[in-house]
Amino acid sequence: MQVADNFINYKIIDSLLAQGFEHLPHALLFVGARGVGKRTLAGKLATILLCESLGKSSIKVNRPCGECAACRWMKSGTHPDFRLVTSDNEKETEEVTEETETKKSNEKAKKQAASSIGIDQIRALENFVFTGSHRNARRIILITEAEAMTIPAANSLLKILEEPPSSVYFILISNNQKKLLPTLRSRSRVVPFSRPDDQTTARWLEQAGLDAQAARYLDLAGGAPLRVMQWKNNGQLAAIDALIESLASAPADPLVLATRWEGLLKSKTENSFHMENLVEGVQCWLFDLALEQASGEVRYHCGWPRPKNIAALNPVALLAGWHEINTFRRSARHPLNPLLFLESLAIHYLRALRPMNS
16 A cells, blocks of 8 residues: 555554554554544554564664565555455545555446445455465454444454454444444454644645645535545545535526536546535535524535525525435435436425525
């Protein structure tokens, strides 16, 4: 895995390895919001554990050398003692420059539509776990979106975690640990990730090449800088701007608005701005309209021009529209008829904008 050290919080790694590799728990659970660096750090920790040069006097403590065979294999995504388990259509990763792995993930997502981690994926790990290492060293299993495991898959993993070999380490990542089995959490050391401080966030975004408008995307991403960087790398920022402009100056005809959204989706770059991104954007916009009408503040759209007629809108209608659009999120990934889906979404959105006296 190739990631930039500038985006790694080495304090967490140093804390985990403070007493040496032999005292590291065999199951780590990284929890926190999407885009705060969990997967990036997990990839770096896996590389450190597999690096064959650590321990030599010329190598800095808890830093992979980047030159040994293990580091080269991790960079190319071909290390025989590393396994990555993820749902087949994981949309947004947190890696900064995951070239090989991202290509494989995108190809897999095109072929399969499942959004969960099934029992077959976990059972496939048994031979890997209980067979000797190819390099007579450690073996690492990284499970992203751990909450996406089905109940049978989670139970299968629990059986493996009962008595794992001493050289096997599991790193689990979860954006929503409440969805995990309590027994799975109890058998792992939970490592919480919080939002980076403002100074770190500003440095990350500057290094990513984002301009002075980066703050507005950060608000939209809930303060997760790596999510903003993912949007930039995927070419989504222009689509986000276009969506918000369409919401702020929406036409009265839902078909016109739906057609505009359809054009936005069709002009997207491959693996970039999807229907579910559009639905989420509409819902966030309605939430901010209701919040601004009630308190004069916004949560997601601080950096964008605000509509002039917010005070005239009906807050009850805005909140009702926000709630109704939850139903659209359930089917946004695979709508039967995309244009009809968008037209229905536009009808609900425009209905939520009705004036106070209507």
